[in-house]
Amino acid sequence: KASERSFVMIKPDGVSRQLVGKIITRFEERGYKLVAVKSLTPSPALAKEHYIDLASRPFYKGLVDYITSGTPVVAMVWEGKDVIRQGRRIVGATNPQESDPGSVRGQYAVSVGRNLIHASDSFDSASKEIELWFAESELAEYKPTTWDWVMA
């Protein structure tokens, strides 16, 4: 769908390592539309809910502690053709040791516990995550000047 949206989050290591601009640029230059963006330190409740499907995993507490460390995250919504699947490709495999070197994780990360970035993995999780992180009023409606050329 041309209107497909994905939730993408630069994690605290990405912010602390000052990779925000480089990461946003990948999505922008591909032609995707930035529908929403904000910097925040997630509450434990928000981080736990975001990763609720992993609650039984041994790394869950460490994951929540990492996301809520106090260094902010950058939460975003990106829109465009196939952005959920393409977003996952831009981000790379979960374990940076397996990520394609051209992906964000494959270029900048080496540890699965510090893999820089999140992107929704399905239409259902994208819908849930966008609703969890953003109010409807935070989602912009506009058309980038590049849109018709890129999304044709």
Ligand code: DAT
């Ligand atoms: P992804 O972020 O690629 O969607 P996921 O949803 O399976 O991966 O897991 C969410 C995050 O949890 C992942 O980005 C990093 C962390 N994680 C996953 N597997 C892990 C493991 N085996 N050890 C430590 N952290 C892990």
Ligand code: MG
């Ligand atoms: Mg995931």
